[in-house]
Amino acid sequence: MEGRFTRPLSSDPRHVALADLPERETAYPPIRDFALIGDTLSAALVARDGAIEFLCLPDFDGDAVFTGMLDARRGGRFFVGPLTCGEATRSYIGESAVLRTLHHTPQGVLEVTDLMPIGKRGDGSVGGERQVLRMVKALEGQPELGVLINPMLDWGTTLPDFRQDEDGSWQMEFGSDGLRFVSDVDLAPVAPGALAGSCTLETGETRFVMLTSASPDARPVTPDTPARELDRTLAYWTQVNTGCKPDGPFREAIMRSAVTLHLLHYNNSGALLAAPTAGLPEVMGGARNYDYRFCWIRDATFVLHAFFSLDLPECAENFFRWLMQAARHSAPRLGVFYSIGKEHDPGTRELTALEGYRGSAPLIIGNDAQGQLQLDGYGAVLDCARMYVRHGGTLSEEEQTRLQGYAQAAMLDWTLPDNGLWEIPGSRQHHTYSKAMCWQALDAWLDLIEMGAVRDDPTGYRSEHSRIREHVLSQAWNAEIGAFTGAIGRDWLDASVLLLPRIGIVEADDPKMVATFKTLKRELSEGPHFRRYPTGLDGLPGDEGHFMACGFWAADYLTRAGRLEEAEAQIAGLLASANDLGLMPEEIDAATGEHLGNFPQAFSHAGLIAASVALEEARGARRDCN
Incomplete structure (x- = not known):
């Protein structure tokens, strides 16, 4: 030949x-x-x-x-x-x-x-x-x-x-x-x-x-090596997915999301990457080209929920243990994200030798968001602890002490302005989602006390728990706009408030929440896709795409509002934008279907799992009632 x-x-x-x-x-x-x-x-x-x-x-x-x-x-x-x-x-x-x-x-x-x-x-x-x-x-x-x-x-x-x-x-x-x-x-x-x-x-x-x-110690490659490694790898995936049996119309998509999350679950530490790539643009030819090979604390509750929902207990255990260890040197404060195998700030470096995908530059490896303040992390970590205990886990004395520090920090810090989960440049604001997540931090801590998983006096936490809720529901509401806004005293919209019912701070059928969804749908969506916030809000050049996870949050809201058929249609519409293998990006150009941002994105896949599981649970509850 x-x-x-x-x-x-x-x-x-x-x-x-x-x-x-x-x-x-x-x-x-x-x-x-x-x-x-x-x-x-x-x-x-x-x-x-x-x-x-x-x-x-x-x-x-x-x-x-x-x-x-x-x-x-x-x-x-x-x-x-x-x-x-x-x-x-x-x-x-x-x-x-x-x-x-x-x-x-x-x-x-x-x-x-x-x-x-x-x-x-x-x-x-x-x-x-x-x-x-x-x-x-x-x-x-x-x-x-x-x-x-x-x-x-x-x-x-x-x-x-x-x-x-x-x-x-x-x-x-x-x-x-x-x-x-x-x-x-x-x-x-x-x-x-x-x-x-x-x-x-x-x-x-x-x-x-x-x-x-x-390496001299590497196994020799022989003619039978390829077939042997293929069989070994297929056997591994069969074994790891044994307990993963999702129900409902989106089973295939959920299973692909489970495999994708497992691939991004770094085995040496238990961390889960936001994405395996760096530099893929959120705006073609623009400057929004970030390195996502880190683990963001804001993703934690969705990740752990996905692992538990899909009966992947080893993944859940490893991820929770990493989460407990990642911030031990900075506790009771939390960083925005952590390296997958170490805690230090990775720094940043501009890649001048590469032109970027379709000329999208500059390219930066590392990430400079670490210096920001994001108060939502307290709620993410404490909700994970609550979830872990509810699934049979136990907390060590050291972990209890660290979690208590996070609860106390949330109780003290919730009144502060922060950068918010979207890391918007500029001055800090009183972000609605951040304050709601501080409420969730205290809600989870009170549950842990009640379950006997930790020892603490609940009195002060209960008082501040009620105070945060009253503040969010009254001060974040903008009657003129007809919605809970992205920050207290501001008039801009933020798709993260779609999660308020999931957090538990307000019911999905509360008139204010119903009005909020209607407003967000009108102002931020195109078909099933939602933007994070209005174009131009962040002051960065170029218009980013529609954020995949936000679309799944809309489906989650519809489920909690009892609008199950609409929720199913919402999920199906979003999945139509996945590629032929079921992989989803960070963002989508709703007009062209073009994928944007680092790929595949864990947040998108975890969002699908959360929305689909909530839908099937709601359908099960409806069947039981009938």
Whole structure:
């Protein structure tokens, strides 16, 4: 079988990725065209045409190996697919994170199976290695296979130096051990920092390419390694999802969300990433390009609820334990977010070598929101503790003391202005959601006292609990607008107030809440999609899209208001914007359906689970009443 690349190589080695891949309609595929594979330690985004275009190693927040999503010319890719473009159809195998893509080309049908092998305990591949396995099979005809490996290290600034070992594999320096590419496709240097190979396959013929550690202790790759790792990984996903049996019309979407959250659940610490990517724009060509490879405290209650609702107790336990440890050095104060494996402020760094997705710059890794004050975190953490105890968990003496500190901080700090959960630039305000979450913090603490999970005198908490509720329901209401507004004494709207009934501070059928939903629906929504707040409020250039999670909060509200058919239609409308694999972004352009922001977004998937579970519980309660 003859190996060949038909396209001439660019004279600039940084352009190899574009020169050798099959011709694309655009240098930057839509964000919705990407799939996610991972091993609970890191993750890779795979384009529909077969190019891995985002991968950091050894962990989610590690150094970038491939970042073609952020620069089509200089970012680097790991391509395994047909040399001739054709229609591509793809799906995950069952309820796993193993991706299977069928490429229908004029020469035949090529099947590519992509995975990051995962061991029995979810600790990456056996031995703790990070691996990416790409298995190829010719299903029909004589399809032509192309392989291009073009890493760009340190976020587009450094070409790797490849060397070939005696066994034919190729190694490059990376971290302490280096990386190795093993394949039964003949690979050869085609330019500095790039390897390529190609061949024509007969029907039934197979090939593979594997990225793995170059450590001397790494397991050897043998001809039976691909099949063994595939079986091991599929067995892992079967085992981990055993108890996850959601009901209702959105079962398939919930299961995909469960797998997605599990992929973002960093096994080494228990943290859950907001998203596995950095720099994907909320505004095309604009400056809203953030690093989301951290765990935000505001997400915590939705994450833990999802794990418990889907009967994933090990995930719930690990996440709660991480949550209890993450802020121990700053307690009783909470940070806005935390690194997935450590507590220190990661700082920020501008990536000047990459142009950004479709020219969206500047690109910043790290995040500078850590200096903000977000009071909603107290409610998120204490609600998680309440949820944990209700599901049979027990709190250590140290944890009880720390939680008491959060309750006392909420009782003292709720009168302060803060930056709010959306981290809006400018002066601090008295955000309605923040104050409601301080109420939830005391509500949860009083429940924990009543359950006997903690020891404390409830008297002072009860008094302040009532005071916060009265303040929110009277002062956040704007009769002229006909809604609870985003901040006390302000006239702007905020979709986060849709959560007030879920928090428990007001009933969904309260006339003020009914009016609020009507106003928010009129002013912030387009179809099933809701903006976080009015365009231009944050003072940043460009108009961001509609926030997926806010749409699910609207469905949650409708359920609690007893409007179950509307809630189901709301969820279905939002899911129509997911990609063909059921993955959801942070934001959506409601007019075009274009995905925006880092992808896939945990907040969106957790929002789906919360809204769907609430809907099924309400339907069950209605059936019981009848």
